[in-house]
Amino acid sequence: MNFLPQIYALASACIIAGCSAVYAASPEPETDPFELDLENNINTPTVPVKKQTLVKENIDHLKHSLEKLGFKATRQRQGEVLKFSIACDKLFKANESELSQQGINYLAKLKFPGDIIGKFKLLIAVHADDTGEQSYADALTAARANAIDDFITRQLQGIELIIVPYGLGHDEPLVNNDSVLNRAKNRRVDFYLVPTTALFTK
Numbered sequence: 686m687n688f689l690p691q692i693y694a695l696a697s698a699c700i701i702a703g704c705s706a707v708y709a710a711s712p713e714p715e716t717d718p719f720e721l722d723l724e725n726n727i728n729t730p731t732v733p734v735k736k737q738t739l740v741k742e743n744i745d746h747l748k749h750s751l752e753k754l755g756f757k758a759t760r761q762r763q764g765e766v767l768k769f770s771i772a773c774d775k776l777f778k779a780n781e782s783e784l785s786q787q788g789i790n791y792l793a794k795l796k797f798p799g800d801i802i803g804k805f806k807l808l809i810a811v812h813a814d815d816t817g818e819q820s821y822a823d824a825l826t827a828a829r830a831n832a833i834d835d836f837i838t839r840q841l842q843g844i845e846l847i848i849v850p851y852g853l854g855h856d857e858p859l860v861n862n863d864s865v866l867n868r869a870k871n872r873r874v875d876f877y878l879v880p881t882t883a884l885f886t887k
Contacts, residue, residue: 740764813854
């Protein structure tokens with residue numbers, strides 16, 4: 686009786702099963718953050734259940750550091766992401782995309798713990814009020830986001846940090862643009878510190 690066909694079939698099945706096991710155990714590659722919109726970037730990557738405590742402890746460390754510097758920060762995504770905001774009027778003069786001297790002084794206070802910040806990505810989302818055309822608001826907020834990106838990159842002095850700037854125009858107001866005060870509230874910069882896989886993988 687010829688057992689060779691059965692042996693070959695069994696060997697092939699073991700090889701396929703072994704490959705499948707290796708593939709399943711391999712970590713999912715991290716998506717390029719520069720290819721994601723803001724919402725998807727905030728929610729990427731997914732933190733493994735066993736690493737959630739580690740991530741949250743690091744978020745708490747960052748939150749404490751920022752609050753000591755005078756920045757009010759809030760946790761998001763079940764404690765895995767940190768958000769803080771700055772009014773555009775503190776950073777820019779009206780209709781300008783270059784940081785004002787006040788803005789430079791204000792952002793200069795922004796410092797991150799060097800031991801962990803390289804394991805996060807920083808998303809910068811600049812918003813406008815509804816004054817002017819949509820195309821103008823888009824261009825202005827994009828230019829402002831890039832200006833902030835450039836300044837923070839220089840301040841880091843070689844510390845590796847992924848920074849992704851977004852100019853969102855006036856698409857996402859906090860409140861109705863029905864008063865001077867409310868329009869000022871809508872002109873803002875939202876910062877998100879999001880863990881990368883470097884924080885919870887070796």
